[in-house]
Amino acid sequence: MEKRIAICPGSFDPITKGHLDIIRRAATLFDEVIVLIMVNYTKANTAFTAAERVEMARRVTSDIPNVRVDYYAGLLADYARQQGACTLVKGLRAVTDFEYEFQMALTNKKLYPSLETLFLTTDIQYMYLSSSVVRQVASFGGDISEFVCPELLEDIQKRLAPASGALPNA
Ligand code: ADP
Numbered sequence: 001m002e003k004r005i006a007i008c009p010g011s012f013d014p015i016t017k018g019h020l021d022i023i024r025r026a027a028t029l030f031d032e033v034i035v036l037i038m039v040n041y042t043k044a045n046t047a048f049t050a051a052e053r054v055e056m057a058r059r060v061t062s063d064i065p066n067v068r069v070d071y072y073a074g075l076l077a078d079y080a081r082q083q084g085a086c087t088l089v090k091g092l093r094a095v096t097d098f099e100y101e102f103q104m105a106l107t108n109k110k111l112y113p114s115l116e117t118l119f120l121t122t123d124i125q126y127m128y129l130s131s132s133v134v135r136q137v138a139s140f141g142g143d144i145s146e147f148v149c150p151e152l153l154e155d156i157q158k159r160l161a162p163a164s165g166a167l168p169n170a
Pocket of ligand 1: 126131
């Protein structure tokens with residue numbers, strides 16, 4: 001039987017416990033899951049480079065045997081076709097995610113009609129969580145240990161925390 005491959009696409013800038021929860025759940029539903037680090041032109045200035053985002057995603061998913069991490073700068077539908085993926089798995093946090101995700105799902109369906117988008121409801125404990133929350137809290141030196149995996153904590157803090165004594169950017 002053909003392998004059922006799903007893709008979890010996103011910016012992952014950086015990857016959070018909320019993302020990881022969706023990835024783990026997707027891994028129980030499909031033979032293989034590709035965590036795909038992408039370029040989102042509405043979020044062009046990422047805090048972490050593509051290579052860093054890939055490396056962090058690899059580190060936190062290394063214990064899940066049917067998950068691999070990849071990077072693609074082109075069209076998601078093209079990547080899905082190349083990989084023979086049948087489904088995009090996305091997390092839905094709130095009504096606010098819905099309109100954008102609905103539009104993306106219909107667009108991807110238009111570009112690649114056999115590609116389905118599957119929405120998993122966020123775990124209630126991660127409902128408020130986003131990469132931008134992590135970036136904001138960390139950039140003011142706040143505690144992000146509830147939001148990101150312990151193995152990434154130090155690297156993310158080091159990168160985003162304000163240098164001690166330095167004046168914040170106006
Ligand atoms: P994008 O740049 O497409 O918004 P993100 O990196 O922000 O991508 O997120 C990738 C996917 O993970 C999206 O489907 C998003 O809804 C989902 N996601 C992000 N944070 C959470 C969370 N806390 N709980 C569930 N899903 C989430």
